[in-house]
Amino acid sequence: MKQALCRFIYYKVLGWKARVSIPDFDKCIFCAAPHTTNWDLFVGKLFISAxxxxxxFMMKKEWFFFPLxxxxxxxxxxxxHRDKHTSLVDQIICQAKDSKKFHLAITPEGTRSPNPNWKKGFYYIALGAGIPIVLVGIDYEKKCICAEKYLYASGDIDKDMRxxxxxxxxxxxxxxxxxxxGEY
Incomplete structure (x- = not known):
């Protein structure tokens, strides 16, 4: 029921398309970009459900006010909590390892503003948990979300980030x- 409703809204109402050729992993990090508007969350959630x-997904704590x-x-x-140094990456690695199914979407820019210095937490989570990074491209010009590539973090972060x-x-x-x- 949920999938049918999301499919209807995503494909018919909004007119978006999807290109997906990656396996349905039991565990993975969805690395989604570009992230330039708050609408990315809703379009992305419709896509993944469709x-x-x-x-x-991860989002700055300031958005978690009542009732949102x-x-x-x-x-x-x-x-x-971006202003505090916590062990969030380590906590998420443990959660991923301890779960039968684990899927987490992260925007590497960490903001909707231009940011050439991408956050690397998604990379370290995938590396530490030994799970793939699924690359999810959001294209408003073509109204299409693509998930056609994945990789496993090799430990050579410069090569992998490129x-x-x-x-x-x-x-x-x-x-x-x-x-x-930014640089690549």
Whole structure:
């Protein structure tokens, strides 16, 4: 029922398309980019449900105020305290290892503003848990979300981040001027 409703909204009402050729992993990190608008969350959640998969997501704690906090937690949101140094990456690695199924979406830019210095927590989670990173490109120009590449973190973060950033190069966010691949 949920999948049918999400499919209807995603494909018919909003007119988006999906290109998915990656396996349905029991555990993975969805690395989603470009992230240039708050609408990415809702389009992304519709996409993931429309293709019959589930995923939690990370979002700055400031968005978890009443009543939005209830909604975001229900949707699978995990509040991130960006001003504190916590062991969140280690906690998520343990959660991934201890779970039969684990799917978490993370935007590597960590903001909707241009940020050439991508956050690397998603990479270290995947490396520590030994799970794949599924690259999910959001293209507002083509109204299509693509999940056609995945990789396992090799430990050579420079090489892997170059490959990840090159994958996202052709995608156009809702506000393309807010997407910055930085050095790659």
């Amino acid at each position: 293709i019959g998969r589930e995923s939690g 906090g209830i909604l975001f937690r229900w949707m699978g949101g995990i509040p991130v 490959e990840i950033k090159l994958y996202f190069k052709p995608f156009k966010g809702k506000h393309p001027e807010r997407f910055d691949l």
